[in-house]
Amino acid sequence: MIRLKSGWLIFMLTVVMLICARDVNAVPLDISGIVFQDANANGRLDADEHSLPEVVISDGVQVVRGDRWGRYRLSTESSRVLFVCPPGDYRANGEFFEYLLGHRNGDIVDFPLVKHDCSDTxxxxxxxxxxxxxxxxxxxxxxxxxxxxxxxxxxxxxxxxxxxxxxxxxxxxxxxxxxxxxxxxxxxxxxxxxxxxxxxxxxxxxxxxxxxxxxxxxxxxxxxxxxxxxxxxxxxxxxxxxxxxxxxxxxxxxxxxxxxxxxxxxxxxxxxxxxxxxxxxxxxxxxxxxxxxxxxxxxxxxxxxxxxxxxxxxxxxxxxxxxxxxxxxxxxxxxxxxxxxxxxxxxxxxxxxxxxxxxxxxxxxxxxxxxxxxxxxxxxxxxxxxxxxxxxxxxxxxxxxxxxxxxxxxxxxxxxxxxxxxxxxxxxxxxxxx
Ligand SMILES: [Fe+2]
Missing domain, CATH: 3.60.21.10 (Metallo-dependent phosphatases)
Structure with missing residues (x-):
């Protein structure tokens, strides 16, 4: 009987979680991170890699520029998609965006960029x-x-x-x-x-x-x-x-x-x-x-x-x-x-x-x-x-x-x-x- 009750409880909790997951109310989030040159394209900031200053980050509403150490901070909402606007001689390593759904307040979202040769032609x-x-x-x-x-x-x-x-x-x-x-x-x-x-x-x-x-x-x-x-x-x-x-x-x-x-x-x-x-x-x-x-x-x-x-x-x-x-x-x-x-x-x-x-x-x-x-x-x-x-x-x-x-x-x-x-x-x- 107890097992049946706990089974029901888990089932109901799962249903509630699924409903909540679909009916997403935007949660305020403070997100920060660093934009860096990912020289070896492994997605991580390694000791021999450096940050990229003043790169633009946006959540589709606000637009902020990182500081000279490549750090940015943004007060946003969980329903938004965060993206990097790389400088002309860089591009994102992988996706240029990050979903904020599932992130928690204070989370860090870094953006690794790789350098590419690019002229005006x-x-x-x-x-x-x-x-x-x-x-x-x-x-x-x-x-x-x-x-x-x-x-x-x-x-x-x-x-x-x-x-x-x-x-x-x-x-x-x-x-x-x-x-x-x-x-x-x-x-x-x-x-x-x-x-x-x-x-x-x-x-x-x-x-x-x-x-x-x-x-x-x-x-x-x-x-x-x-x-x-x-x-x-x-x-x-x-x-x-x-x-x-x-x-x-x-x-x-x-x-x-x-x-x-x-x-x-x-x-x-x-x-x-x-x-x-x-x-x-x-x-x-x-x-x-x-x-x-x-x-x-x-x-x-x-x-x-x-x-x-x-x-x-x-x-x-x-x-x-x-x-x-x-x-x-x-x-x-x-x-x-x-x-x-x-x-x-x-x-x-x-x-x-x-x-x-x-x-x-x-x-x-x-x-x-x-x-x-x-x-x-x-x-x-x-x-x-x-x-x-x-x-x-x-x-x-x-x-x-x-x-x-x-x-x-x-x-x-x-x-x-x-x-x-x-x-x-x-x-x-x-x-x-x-
Ligand atoms: Fe069409």
Missing amino acids: FCFLFFTDSHVTAEEKFNAVAGMKAAVAHMSRQEVDLVISGGDLIMDALRACEPEARAQYQLYQELVSPLKVPLFNAVGNHELYGVYLEGVGEDPCIVEEDDPLYGMGMYREYLGPDHYSFNWGPYHFVVLNTLGLTRVRNSRGDTIRTYYGTVGPEQIEWLQRDLQMVPAEAPIVLVGHIPFVSLTLTFEGYHDWQVIDYDLEDPKAKSFVHTVNNTPRVINKVLAGRRIILALAGHHHNYEVSRWADNEHDLTFVTGGSICGQWWAGDRRIAGSSWPEGYVLVRLKDGRLDDLRYVSYGWRGYKERQILDP
């Missing part, structure tokens, strides 16, 4: 919209393997992805969404250079699962995995920055979540393109750590501008009242709704040279050359084309499955090239190999 690769899925019909696993093998043959220093990495978590129940994230991680693991990811709308877990109609499951908004939560769990911070040579890269989450009224008058959850207020505050703090002359590269899934819309045409249903309290607050879903604010106010006086995006699956390049800027906006095609069915098609134009090679030189954008990796989607195969 180098190439990197930008791929977007891979939409990986194990669903057989799409043949996406073979497609992504072919894309990664092709990309691995390019001489590049780093790879950046532009979101919509998985097929869809907006409508996927937890096991299926998790499986897609795990598949993405597995498929990009052969890449030999650092990979920096951005979050896309299809990474946002459970947004369309409200228990309406035939929803196979319901995901509540207070679920810690809801929206960006699952992305963060697998791929780290949804906005961050890093330096590579003299260039400052800012990876943004260009997605907002809101409720809109549908044609039946019900309010439903959806996403839209924006750089949210908290992220703008973070970006302002981040920029304070960056020399005024540094060339800046922006990355975000939903584009700041889009030529696609002119070709595809505008539709009323793509314009939403993103703030139900404010009848004037209208936003086109598929571009960032506060582009002028980000470019002309938050980044005023900065030398933004390039803004990379995904979302539309087409390759387009536009140049905004005013008195202040010479800024190139790129939508980087897609790995999956028409969601693995074949070439992406918009209004009589088409693009193959591919990615973008970018060359930066002397602080400027020097070259851009869209590269097909030669994939044939399942519908093309049906036509060509009946």
Whole structure:
């Protein structure tokens, strides 16, 4: 009997612990640590290694600079992801971020960095919209393997992805969404250079699962995995920055979540393109750590501008009242709704040279050359084309499955090239190999 009772007690405690683990209330944390040159790349500060002074650390809200002995201190919360923004001639040894969940007040989080040769001229690769899925019909696993093998043959220093990495978590129940994230991680693991990811709308877990109609499951908004939560769990911070040579890269989450009224008058959850207020505050703090002359590269899934819309045409249903309290607050879903604010106010006086995006699956390049800027906006095609069915098609134009090679030189954008990796989607195969 006693054994039965203690068994029940352990069972109930386990249930409570599991519930608590999921329903994470942010706990205040004081975290400190040291940033150091990990010369032998073993992850530890050895006697013959030295600290790196004044390196920037952030939790996505605050941005602090270490002291001249490489030490930093930050008062933060357990729900956040801590990351290092390495100087241009260093990169993280392993992940550049650390989850604070599970850490205790007073914990130490060190960041080992390794030195790398980097000049103001180098190439990197930008791929977007891979939409990986194990669903057989799409043949996406073979497609992504072919894309990664092709990309691995390019001489590049780093790879950046532009979101919509998985097929869809907006409508996927937890096991299926998790499986897609795990598949993405597995498929990009052969890449030999650092990979920096951005979050896309299809990474946002459970947004369309409200228990309406035939929803196979319901995901509540207070679920810690809801929206960006699952992305963060697998791929780290949804906005961050890093330096590579003299260039400052800012990876943004260009997605907002809101409720809109549908044609039946019900309010439903959806996403839209924006750089949210908290992220703008973070970006302002981040920029304070960056020399005024540094060339800046922006990355975000939903584009700041889009030529696609002119070709595809505008539709009323793509314009939403993103703030139900404010009848004037209208936003086109598929571009960032506060582009002028980000470019002309938050980044005023900065030398933004390039803004990379995904979302539309087409390759387009536009140049905004005013008195202040010479800024190139790129939508980087897609790995999956028409969601693995074949070439992406918009209004009589088409693009193959591919990615973008970018060359930066002397602080400027020097070259851009869209590269097909030669994939044939399942519908093309049906036509060509009946
Ligand atoms: Fe997409």
